[in-house]
Amino acid sequence: MPEEVTVTQDILLELxxxxxxxxxxxxxxxxxxxxxxxxxxxxxxxxxxxxxLLSITVSDLYVRPEDRQRFVDFVSQKGExxxxxxxxxxxxxxxxxxxxxxxxxxxxxxxxxxxDGVIEDITRRKNMEEELAKSRTLxxxxxxxxxxxxxxxxxxxxxxACVSLVAGELGKDHPRTPVLEWVLELxxxxxxxxxxxxxxxxxxxxxxKEKKTTDTxxxxxxxxxxLKGISGIKIIIDTADDAGHVEINEEQFNEVIRNMIINAIExxxxxxxxxxxxxxxxxxxxxxxxxxxxxxxxxxxxxDNIFSIPAGQYVKFCMEDNGIGIPKAFLLKVFYxxxxxxxxxxxxxxxxxxxxCYAVVKKHGGAATVESEEGKGAKFIFYLPAVG
Numbered sequence: 001m002p003e004e005v006t007v008t009q010d011i012l013l014e015l016x017x018x019x020x021x022x023x024x025x026x027x028x029x030x031x032x033x034x035x036x037x038x039x040x041x042x043x044x045x046x047x048x049x050x051x052x053l054l055s056i057t058v059s060d061l062y063v064r065p066e067d068r069q070r071f072v073d074f075v076s077q078k079g080e081x082x083x084x085x086x087x088x089x090x091x092x093x094x095x096x097x098x099x100x101x102x103x104x105x106x107x108x109x110x111x112x113x114x115x116d117g118v119i120e121d122i123t124r125r126k127n128m129e130e131e132l133a134k135s136r137t138l139x140x141x142x143x144x145x146x147x148x149x150x151x152x153x154x155x156x157x158x159x160x161a162c163v164s165l166v167a168g169e170l171g172k173d174h175p176r177t178p179v180l181e182w183v184l185e186l187x188x189x190x191x192x193x194x195x196x197x198x199x200x201x202x203x204x205x206x207x208x209k210e211k212k213t214t215d216t217x218x219x220x221x222x223x224x225x226x227l228k229g230i231s232g233i234k235i236i237i238d239t240a241d242d243a244g245h246v247e248i249n250e251e252q253f254n255e256v257i258r259n260m261i262i263n264a265i266e267x268x269x270x271x272x273x274x275x276x277x278x279x280x281x282x283x284x285x286x287x288x289x290x291x292x293x294x295x296x297x298x299x300x301x302x303x304d305n306i307f308s309i310p311a312g313q314y315v316k317f318c319m320e321d322n323g324i325g326i327p328k329a330f331l332l333k334v335f336y337x338x339x340x341x342x343x344x345x346x347x348x349x350x351x352x353x354x355x356x357c358y359a360v361v362k363k364h365g366g367a368a369t370v371e372s373e374e375g376k377g378a379k380f381i382f383y384l385p386a387v388g
Contacts, residue, residue, distance in 0.1 A: 032058030149197035221257035233290035244386030259353035267323025307367035326372035
């Protein structure tokens, strides 16, 4: 028979301090104060101690402090809230997703006295859900795009054959031949687009792959980019000395780097227009010239990672710019075909550039993501399996 244990206040306090979810009691009101919080809650919000957390108002943890009163009113009306998911703010300003279970406590006059709650950090789970949803959407678009591209290619081949036959019969000196050559040129450009769609589709394999050193791979890819007419933008390459090798289709990797550089240049140009004639001040506002930083280092991907790729050693590539940045609402869509955050009149940035990058990385067994904040540049990150 297990020994009966008398539950004392000390045992309850020890239990609350040892569990890995946050437990708290807070007052009502627009700002609100914590009457109690355990160590786990202070830790998950980035506070050094429980006393540090108790010194702030509850609304300090809200992304929009005005939402605090709305939440209090909702709890007061319902009496309890189970597993409410809310984006909140850590001490350093970082955003995290939390799941809250809150019970209202009333005084004898049925007025809200305080709220008792349990809170859990679900940021990792939300990130995994977002990544899975993005992968499924892109997979569906890839299957659709691949089917369209194959059918389009068949029609295009017939057009090219007929136009070439007519051009050959007319000869180079015929006044209509330049028009036919222009049509063939357009067909070639369309064929390039179709090939990108096929790469984006699920059925296309990477093709011939070679083992490459990371630094050489990046520098050769940048060197092959045509940057004529681009001024005032520095490209900085920084690869770790011990960065591993990768096995990759070099032609496709070069296209990935080219597309990402083009995207970064356009973002920088947009920001340059915003701050035309304004130099950067002490607060970091303004524009002091364009920068594109490309780096590579080793990274270990653990089991159950948000990308659902095998655990192991990877090479982490980062391309960071100081351009206009990407609004948070668009981050999940930046790899979608023909999606753009640029104004409608800017057609240069609409296409398969970033979608192609995502597809190539995924088909090499890697993962791609982006970090950005509007007005503060963007960082594109992709992982490729490291090889010995």
